[in-house]
Amino acid sequence: MTRVIEVPTHFDDRSFDTFAxxxxxxxxxxxxxxxxxxxxxASPYGxxxxxxxxxALAEAKREKPLLTVPTSxxxxxxxxxxxxxxxxAELFELHGxxxxxxxxxxxxxxxxxxxxxxxxxxxxxxHKISEGASRILxxxxxxxxxxxxxxxxxxxxxxxxxxxxxGTGGWVAVQAYTFRRRLGRRVVVIxxxxxxxxxxxxLESAHAKxxxxxxxxxxxxxxxxxxxVSRFRDPGRGQGLAFIKRFLDQWEGKISIRSGTARLSxxxxxxxxxxxxxxxxxxxxxxxxxxxPAQEVKTR
Amino acid sequence: MIQxxxxxxxxxxxxxxxxxxxxxxxxxxxxxxxxxATLADSNCLTxxxxxxxxxxxxxxxxxxxxxKLLLTVRTAYFVVLQGxxxxxxxxxDHVLTHHRLAVASVPPGSRAPRLLGWVPxxxxxxxxxxxxxxxxxxxxxxxxxxxxxxxxREALDDLAVHRLVQPVGQLYYPIQTA
Numbered sequence: 001m002t003r004v005i006e007v008p009t010h011f012d013d014r015s016f017d018t019f020a021x022x023x024x025x026x027x028x029x030x031x032x033x034x035x036x037x038x039x040x041x042a043s044p045y046g047x048x049x050x051x052x053x054x055x056a057l058a059e060a061k062r063e064k065p066l067l068t069v070p071t072s073x074x075x076x077x078x079x080x081x082x083x084x085x086x087x088x089a090e091l092f093e094l095h096g097x098x099x100x101x102x103x104x105x106x107x108x109x110x111x112x113x114x115x116x117x118x119x120x121x122x123x124x125x126x127h128k129i130s131e132g133a134s135r136i137l138x139x140x141x142x143x144x145x146x147x148x149x150x151x152x153x154x155x156x157x158x159x160x161x162x163x164x165x166x167g168t169g170g171w172v173a174v175q176a177y178t179f180r181r182r183l184g185r186r187v188v189v190i191x192x193x194x195x196x197x198x199x200x201x202x203l204e205s206a207h208a209k210x211x212x213x214x215x216x217x218x219x220x221x222x223x224x225x226x227x228x229v230s231r232f233r234d235p236g237r238g239q240g241l242a243f244i245k246r247f248l249d250q251w252e253g254k255i256s257i258r259s260g261t262a263r264l265s266x267x268x269x270x271x272x273x274x275x276x277x278x279x280x281x282x283x284x285x286x287x288x289x290x291x292x293p294a295q296e297v298k299t300r
Numbered sequence: 301m302i303q304x305x306x307x308x309x310x311x312x313x314x315x316x317x318x319x320x321x322x323x324x325x326x327x328x329x330x331x332x333x334x335x336x337a338t339l340a341d342s343n344c345l346t347x348x349x350x351x352x353x354x355x356x357x358x359x360x361x362x363x364x365x366x367x368k369l370l371l372t373v374r375t376a377y378f379v380v381l382q383g384x385x386x387x388x389x390x391x392x393d394h395v396l397t398h399h400r401l402a403v404a405s406v407p408p409g410s411r412a413p414r415l416l417g418w419v420p421x422x423x424x425x426x427x428x429x430x431x432x433x434x435x436x437x438x439x440x441x442x443x444x445x446x447x448x449x450x451x452x453r454e455a456l457d458d459l460a461v462h463r464l465v466q467p468v469g470q471l472y473y474p475i476q477t478a
Contacts, residue, residue, distance in 0.1 A: 236363040
């Protein structure tokens with residue numbers, strides 16, 4: 001028997017829970033078919049979410065899942081340009097015609113879908129992002145020049161969380177696009193996802209006792225993002241997320257972290273999201289999304 | 301005597317690649333170990349850490365390289381940073397403030413150091429006074445800043461604890477940076 005999981009038509013952080021719900025209990029007992037034929041658009045968060053599912057199934061020693069690629073040539077080309085199929089081919093049995101080749105010339109894809117498994121990968125990601133990030137952040141979004149370096153720092157810290165806490169590898173992708181429905185402005189989105197132990201298990205031994213019966217995925221996210229705690233006793237830990245929050249506040253950016261059955265967001269004024277979502281369908285590991293919007297021109 | 305340590309060189313040794321970004325904790329720890337090894341073989345009094353070859357310093361590396369060095373380095377050393385850009389300042393200032401530590405940094409083209417991290421406001425003022433005007437004793441500082449003797453002593457004691465001035469007898473000297 002095969003469990004068919006439909007990829008939402010418009011696949012981003014908002015529709016992610018529908019996708020996660022398709023898996024039922026983790027890991028699903030049946031063979032899995034991820035059906036993206038009807039998908040018209042996917043954010044970086046969505047793309048690496050699919051890969052995370054494939055990775056989690058592989059690590060749970062389930063049969064290699066199937067993935068039917070989008071029907072739309074335009075969507076397929078975009079996914080190919082973002083490096084998605086290159087990585088997906090390792091984790092899924094792909095069905096449907098996949099375009100060859102990657103991107104040529106300037107693109108809104110600042111960083112292809114990139115695996116993060118070790119410290120060296122973080123160096124590679126930061127090295128790769130620097131030139132394109134400046135073009136987009138300063139040139140298109142109107143952020144000050146030093147924003148590029150803060151952005152690279154945020155990316156570095158987010159990727160390091162995979163290496164240090166997940167207990168397995170993960171993925172990162174960075175893309176610029178226009179947030180028509182929610183904001184009506186250009187944004188840069190960093191998406192980071194892993195199929196690891198998640199925040200609750202990572203922090204459990206050091207912090208669960210303090211929360212008592214409240215301890216769960218939501219409390220673990222609160223401890224990490226609001227209280228800046230870490231599983232390490234080293235007092236220097238936990239500053240990465242604190243720093244990211246500080247500069248996102250300055251730029252009216254948004255960070256949200258989903259882990260297990262909960263999602264916690266620092267919500268800027270332009271967004272209508274709720275800060276804490278609990279009792280969501282379970283999904284392995286942790287998924288982080290950072291959104292940095294174009295700065296509004298101040299008029300007197 | 302001053303020992304200048306080029307962080308860019310240690311970074312290239314640590315990652316065995318031509319990267320100029322000081323990122324990740326393992327990299328920071330490897331660079332710090334190399335700094336400590338260099339200092340262990342040196343009889344210098346001041347370690348001048350030169351960041352001029354570095355493009356980016358992330359929080360993790362700022363913590364591993366600078367904060368942990370200040371926490372672990374043997375008390376005979378004075379640590380001074382040079383070649384930092386504004387965004388480097390931000391990361392290092394953030395982690396040092398978190399630990400309630402401070403370090404002197406010499407801006408490019410200047411000999412007057414600035415303080416990064418956390419010290420009480422009076423200690424910061426005393427640091428500027430001594431860095432710009434030269435060595436002072438407690439009375440001299442209090443005279444310059446119109447402070448009471450106990451206030452001046454406390455400020456200088458704070459700076460001495462943070463290794464931001466060098467006490468010699470009754471005088472407090474600016475850290476040697478050149």
